[in-house]
Amino acid sequence: MEPRRPPRTVSDPKVRQVGFVTPAAAPPARTVSDTAAMPAAGASQELPLSGSSLSPVMIPPPRHDGLSARVTAPVPVPIAATALRLDNLQIRVGSYNQSEVLLGTPPMTSPSSRVEDAVSEFSDDVSASSLYGRTEPDKVGTAFPGRSGDLMPAKSVVAGGSIGGSHTPENPPTTSLVVKTLPGITEKKRGMLEKQHDEAAAPKPLKEKTTKAERRALQEAQRAAKSAAKEGGGADPTNTKKDKVVKPTPQKKDVPEVAASSGKKVDRPLEKERKKEVLPLRMQFDDKHKVEKVKQRAIVNQREAKSRVEFFQRLPQYVHGTQLQELEAKFFQLDAVHPSVYKVGLHHLSGKITGGNARCIAMLLAFKEAIKDYSTPPEKALVRDLNAKISGFVSFLIECRPLSISMGNAIKFLKNRIAKLPLSMSELDAKASIQSDIDRFINQKIIIADKVIVRHAFAKIRDGDVLLTYGLSSVVEMILVYAHEHKKKFRIVIVDSRPKHEGQILLRRLVAKGLNCTYTHINAISYIMHEVTRVFLGAASVLSNGTVYSRVGTACVAMVAKAYRVPVLICCEAYKFHERVQLDSICFNELGDPDAILKVPTHVESYLYGCMDNDNLQLLNLNYDATPSDYVSMIITDYGMLPPTSVPVIMREYDPQNLWI
């Protein structure tokens, strides 16, 4: 991976959607480089832009996060962006593989759009990268190159001052290039800045071809250089160190290359910047050093589970439920995190809130509260500072539990709205506007969308149907209750699985409403599938190639349904769509508590308790899996009933961050 935050989620939607590149926004050269980067990134979200040597099972960070709020993919940013924002953008760009993004861009061509694109790309990457590690705020900070200083509560002041100048600290090396010039150029034309970006970006293509070994070698050299440079710059080293924490080394290596090749910057600051590289797509937990560093900074100290399955080494796996007391004790000490956000984080940690919609709504409402209480510190821009705060919250939430895709998309939207605030707006107005945006998002994208989905699905239920559902999906529950209230005659089969047994909750609720339910375990679906007429499933997300990403076991249910020729209907709101592509369930997943597998019902003898400490035994508790699109007959969204192949079309046409459709 490149030293700069590699674009975990190839951030720019228009670039990612190969073949859908909007001609206006992306110059062809840039497109080439981007698309070159993208397929690699798209194919396995994690592959570095060079697409080479990282292990194929890296888990790409999801794209959602506030950083990508800047994505204005189809719409070029008006050139009238203020200098301040430009600063932000520039910095952002710098933190991600901006050189890659800007690679090949001829200077001075549609600067604004390019910058925006670059920014969005980087922001996506950053956000993505920060999302999936259980990274402490540090990491997130590093993910947002400009933000790391801000994000760390204790160090914000230091960080802010460290790099010098008014711009945000800790930019990746290339950004440092930009950053350095920024103070002087703040008011200057974008073109100049972009040129610098381009220059910084110029050497980029070289790096992409480096092999992992070379990068590692480079990284070692970089480390040596870093230690040499450590004396200079007081707070920088600390910041850099933090930033570095989570990245995989290859990325860092590229940075030195860039620095070396560009030769424009002062070496020392460059190195510092290098340290603060953009977070790699995601924290790779099999790198012990980084894990150690990360742990030192974590707000939430999670106990690592012992039995880690090889395939999922890069995913964090912790013992759940051990941090609650700690967090509760820290409640009054965490200034960086607003109490309502803290509360939501605790709910996530304890498993009290589950389900994509519920988590997303809870988070957004908490953010609303936080924004209500927010006041801009003096001499800071509202937009930038608020963004930083939101990023801080997000990193805290990630520590509690990795973000769901719905949450990620919501954060992206929120940051986008914040970024679009006109700078001339007063603080009160801005806050009110954001709060109303949040309300509108929840209302339109979740609540009303659910109602529309229910109406559509209702048309697909006939009298005498036997409907099968799996686990607990809020939308499917609404559909069933609605159909029952409208006097359709049908009965339900609820399929459940270990260890969460979410189906039991659904069973209780439906039986209470008077529906005729059968309850069974997933092992028996071959047995009952012959009498089922329709299968309704919920989803955490639907990916760009029609793959349905949802609770583990959904793929099995869909597969057996297909074998018995039963139609499978996926009910998913459109805001959950995601433009990444996932080939199987291992590239990207969330690991649950392995001890949950050990727990068997009391009447069954537990055989495994004795050998829990044995190194040979590993327990794997996956949370999600990917259902191939050919098992899915139809996806019911608030935009209508679509085949799985129409998902990227919806994403392109109705980008939830930009349009209120």
Place this chain on the structure above:
Amino acid sequence: MPDVQALVNDFVLKIKRRKIEGSQATAKHTAELLRQVVSQQRITYTNQAASLIDAVKAVGEQLIEANPVELAIGNIVRRVLHMIREENVSSAMSAVEELALGSDDDEAEHDNRMGLSAAAVAAAARSTLRAPSLQTLLEDIPDSATAPHPPSSGGDSEGKSKSAAESSSRNKKLKHDVIEAINELIQEIDTCHELISAQAVEHIHQNEVILTLGHSRTVKEFLFAANEKKRSFRVFVAEGAPRYQGHVLAKELVGKGLQTTVITDSAVFAMISRVNMVIVGAHAIMANGGVIAPVGINMVALAAQRHAVPFVVLAGSHKVIIIWLTFLMHSTNTDT
């Protein structure tokens, strides 16, 4: 036979109460019990094979009724019956040959014997107590009637007495042969795991990832054998709720030092893309190649088919059933 019946009742009780676990144990006990039945059966002079068969059938019906789901019982009973018939045919053939080869008869008798032998062979064929053929059913020829016919139709009392003597010795021989055959069957049941495990090295190579579901002793022995031959592999065990037999298997595998990962049944599809081979045990193998297996294996098989992963079923020969269960799910499922 009172003591045989006592044995049978005892066994029936054990089966009903599920005291005997596993098809291998059940098959072995069934075979041993049938051996007792055969050895203690008082064989009538004539038609000894038929009486054996009747006795075995009666006992078999009782056993099957005790636990219809344990298909191995029925398999063993049928195999013993088959053995009896086979032995009877072969002994009848040899008896007929002896008759035919009896040297010191005059030509007429010889001719007679020739003719007799032809007829005898035919009759013997009919009389070997095969499963009733359509012809015998239609002609309503009782098996017992045909048995003594060929020998006695030989003619003179000498022949008759000779055949009688031969038939009595044949009877003893029949019992003896049947008991020997049953011993071989028991031997085969006993060693089925060893024989299967001996093939493990052919199928498991280095750095393999194997998926299994639930617990099967055959699979366990198979994996142990491969492990002993220093093949490196790791095993994903799906836990097989609600009985969680996968946990048992995992514990045993871990005890032997194999890298084991326990996954939930719902994660089978997620993990199978990284699996090289699926190895499962079966409850029964049907004549059309279908497999009756613990619940959840159908899901695993579908997933393996989708990902083109070889799906290997290990089963001893006592699990091969010949009855045709078309709608297995309802007829052979038990509620626990």
